[in-house]
Amino acid sequence: MRDPSPDPPRIPEAARLSDSELVRLFVRGRESGDRQDWDRAVDAWHVLVARDYERIRGLVVAFRFPGHSEVRIDRDEIDSATHEALERCLRSLLTSFLGRSVGELRAAMRTATHYACQDHCRAQMRREQGIGGSIDDLRTSDEGQDVGRFDRELGDLAERRHLARTEGTEDLDEVAAAIEALPNENMRQVLRLRAEGYSSKEIAGRLELSPTNVDQLHSRGLRRLNDDRGSDA
């Protein structure tokens, strides 16, 4: 276990800033080399990563290996994989991130998390192979079914396909454009309002729909967005 932090985090200033302002502080601190800018950048990073911690953890839990949905992060490995994803996010933001907007930052985090999960699964399998057995051995899934460990070659192919997909959607502006391209006005409205933080009931009230209808339009809209991403690859 890590040692507890001896001091309360210095949050009052940075925590009042918007995500956009924090991203600007982070980028400026990384690029200027000035000590005060650097201090502010670290504070900005602390708030940003705290605000996005649950998002990254959630992406880790929801991760399914491309083309092999039975390969996922084991439940007792979630904390470790989340830790790895945050490491990867930071490394990416310090070395290769060229964006300046919240959308670009979030897309970079999502991509970094996805790759970290893939690496975690590979490392896990290497360890299992080291323990013994074949990669094609059957194991029991959470649902109690016997499933095969994935074939390396197929996994690589699926990964390349997924890479092509995620690299094509590096900016959330593209997601916004995809929402606008949806054919159903209510679906567009639901996705926009969800992205602004409204609840099902609030959206239902605004659009004069039932909450059930809102939930249905929301999930159908997300399916459409995902299907469009897949067909663009």
Added chain:
Amino acid sequence: MTTVAPMPELDRLLGEFADAWNAGERPRVQDFIDRAPAERRDELADLIEAFLAVAPTPRYSEETMAELMREPAVLASVESARGRSGLLPSLLPRLRERARLRRDEVVARLTATLRVPGAEPKMARYLHQLESGTLEAGGVSRRVLEALASILGARVEEIERAADAPGLGGGTGPAPAFMRSVEAFDAAAEPPVMASAPAARAPAADEDWDEVDRLFRGGRGDPSAW
């Protein structure tokens, strides 16, 4: 994404998750996936992933925000950004947890592997500094990195890559206060230390280095550390 018929139960679960997310309640993704019928769990996972990609930052209360800022993985990431040890403050504790080893157990094994009997206290201090981001990672010898890799069940390249990762300040930022008390020098007044400049790590004339110092501060290619 599958193309099977939509299911009201999944719509409802996703809606419930999104409401809890936006309200800043930190909903657990796994709990929601577990509530879906077994044959539809991957579909719900896909939907939640798609939602998280575009979801707004939740309306966290101050209390929740303070909790999030103290999450071990968040603190480790901040220490990595702030410190001089690359990504080692994030990587080493995680590897230690995975190997189910306490820090004192790693110290004991490190002391034995590096054949420096009796050096446990100093070794413990250096390991603590590496995990806290206060030791300049470029000074750590490859022999130490190899020993750590072996003890923690990792590849040495992984540890080396983490050690070489730049921090936000590139090593020029102020060291945390506790380092000044341990090391008895004012890091804030110290000139920048470049990882590739062995001379910058050379001991001061009045500083008495031993083998442990050379192992942790002598540099990656320092032959005297072998």
